[in-house]
Amino acid sequence: MTREEAEQVLTEAGTAEDDAFPLLEAAIACAIHDYPHRETAPVRTLAANAAERLAERMARESHDDALVETMASDLRLNGDLLHYDDPANTDIIDVAERRRGLSAALAVFYIHAAAQAGLICRGVDFPGHFLLRVETPDGPVALDPFSQGRIVMPSELTRRALLAGLTPHVADRLDLLMAPVTDRQALIRLQNMLYVRALRRQDFEGAERSAVRRVLLDPEDHRPWLDVATAREKQGALAGALAALDRARGLDGHGQMHARSAHDRIRLRLN
Known part of the structure; x- marks a missing residue:
């Protein structure tokens, strides 16, 4: 795919309704737009494997456990603590090959797999750190894709919010801290990070x-x-x-x- 072809994919994604936004294809196009003429098969293979394994696990495990075990254990997706500023951590093609990246890049695979398996998973534009919100029968839970998908408890969300500079009356509002964003906004967050x-x-x-x-x-x-x-x-x-x-x-x-x-x-x- 050329840079011009990637721009065409992104232009079409820009006109799509939020509930039909092609997250995976748009994320691939973003990576190609930065560095063209690369092989994209590893991204699609990883995404397909994630969706298939998640569907299998959901038949016997709770939804949030199934998602975490699929992405972090089976597919070994995790945050890159040692080379946090490596540009590869924000490139979806590099992330697929290395199985390491930043939260906003890892989240693409989580969200795509969940959608394919019928699980409601949305990004959370949390201050300073992108999180995921997964809907379960017991209510929504927050997951951190950078830390092997572990659950982030409400008390920790508040603590992180205070450290990020939010006022106490906002940091105590879980409805605000866990407000979901669209898939489009999740991908835009990643592009913002690349810009900075x-x-x-x-x-x-x-x-x-x-x-x-x-x-x-x-x-x-x-x-x-x-x-x-x-x-x-x-x-x-x-x-x-x-x-x-x-x-x-x-x-x-x-x-x-x-x-x-x-x-x-x-x-x-x-x-």
Whole structure:
């Protein structure tokens, strides 16, 4: 698959309804968009094996236990503690080959397998650490895919929330801490992470690519265009940055002030 073909997949995913969002295929396209012409069969093979094994386990185990045992024990998916900042940890193709990654990347396999097996599993955009919410007959439980899928108890959710800077009256609200996000938002979270990491490495082309993927995945959101503009400005592509800011201004009135300020600043650099 070429980068152009990956963009077409992401464009189609961006127009899909949330309940029909093709998470696995969109995640593969994101990886190819970053580094094209790679073999994607390992991702699909791992995803198919996960769905098959999960369905078998669900016939004899509780839903949350079946999901954890399938993903963490049978398929050995886990967080990469030793090389946390390795770019491979956010690339779905590399994660499939290494069986190591960050929570937001590992979550793609959890969510996809659960959907195929008829289990309700959604991402939780928890501060600083992506989690999963699994619906069980006894109520929802939070799982941490980075830590072998272990259950995160309510008291620990509150503790983590406080450490992340949330106020006590918010940190005690489990309904807020475990609020599920759509599959689209889960994948966008991963692209946000890639954007921040690319900026940190001063890989401004990579930062632009990750922001463009967010544009394609959620074409009605003005915010990715602001990040495209930032990445282009840092590359010295000022005309391209202005074009991105114009797109942001055209999408959302709430972004008008920010976009106009940045637009004027970049325009002065061109004069």
